[in-house]
Amino acid sequence: MQTDNTTVDAAEVAKFEAMAAEWWDPTGKFKPLHMMNPVRLDYITRQIAAEFDRDLSGEKPFAGLRLLDIGCGGGLLCEPMARLGAEVVGVDAAPRNIPVAQTHAEQSGLQIDYRHDTAEAMAAAGEKFDVVLNMEVVEHVSDPLAYLTACHDLLKPGGLHLCSTINRNAKSFAMAIVGAEWVMRWLPKGTHEWSKFITPDELYELIRKAGMTPVDRKGYVFNPVSWQWSISARDLSVNYVTAALRPE
Numbered sequence: 001m002q003t004d005n006t007t008v009d010a011a012e013v014a015k016f017e018a019m020a021a022e023w024w025d026p027t028g029k030f031k032p033l034h035m036m037n038p039v040r041l042d043y044i045t046r047q048i049a050a051e052f053d054r055d056l057s058g059e060k061p062f063a064g065l066r067l068l069d070i071g072c073g074g075g076l077l078c079e080p081m082a083r084l085g086a087e088v089v090g091v092d093a094a095p096r097n098i099p100v101a102q103t104h105a106e107q108s109g110l111q112i113d114y115r116h117d118t119a120e121a122m123a124a125a126g127e128k129f130d131v132v133l134n135m136e137v138v139e140h141v142s143d144p145l146a147y148l149t150a151c152h153d154l155l156k157p158g159g160l161h162l163c164s165t166i167n168r169n170a171k172s173f174a175m176a177i178v179g180a181e182w183v184m185r186w187l188p189k190g191t192h193e194w195s196k197f198i199t200p201d202e203l204y205e206l207i208r209k210a211g212m213t214p215v216d217r218k219g220y221v222f223n224p225v226s227w228q229w230s231i232s233a234r235d236l237s238v239n240y241v242t243a244a245l246r247p248e
């Protein structure tokens with residue numbers, strides 16, 4: 001993997017390298033992502049279906065779409081996208097994630113092209129995708145604008161970029177760091193740095209500067225009583241997701 005001229009933050013990637021074996025343990029260090037997966041998959045699937053005019057009641061509705069999951073981790077999103085028929089490339093800067101993801105895909109009978117690489121190197125090589133999934137990564141890179149510009153370059157004209165991250169405010173500090181890391185211990189302490197969190201307006205501005213047009217944003221909201229996540233049009237105060245298009 002080429003590491004010069006990338007937005008990889010070695011200290012951030014090392015945190016994920018140390019947890020790689022736990023990707024598919026729903027009670028392990030990636031429990032929050034497993035808990036969020038149904039709600040974020042619902043959002044992702046609907047956005048892709050709407051943008052590319054696909055009927056989700058069909059057998060392989062995403063057939064013919066080339067999808068990149070950048071910062072794919074163990075493949076929690078790659079696998080459902082492959083099941084829906086997309087041609088999936090999963091890329092991560094942490095080398096240990098790749099064999100973990102490959103082994104799980106093989107056991108699941110899925111064809112997924114997993115690679116240890118960076119967005120910048122892939123963009124420089126001229127790779128192009130209909131969809132770029134960029135979920136929970138932008139808060140871990142050294143230069144969000146350069147990273148998002150590489151994501152833009154990886155899209156075909158008219159392509160869809162889906163990006164989720166964590167808002168930066170007192171509530172997100174209380175929920176994502178004190179709650180998730182210190183109290184619930186869902187994640188190891190230090191997984192997130194509050195100063196690297198990005199507000200929804202800042203992310204929209206970065207997406208625009210990277211050459212894309214934001215088209216939607218929603219919050220993911222955790223209800224501690226029902227212990228469920230849901231999508232909210234109004235509450236983007238902690239976790240949220242954005243959709244944007246590369247202009248034709």
Ligand SMILES: C[S@@+](CC[C@H](N)C(=O)[O-])C[C@H]1O[C@@H](n2cnc3c(N)ncnc32)[C@H](O)[C@@H]1O
Nearest residue numbers: 007008016071072073076092093094135136140
């Ligand atoms: C919080 S995890 C999210 C994993 C996956 N996107 C998901 O939502 O299930 C962040 C992942 O991004 C990877 N990562 C961090 N910086 C990266 C970069 N610059 N390029 C590619 N992957 C990166 C980490 O190794 C880690 O696997």
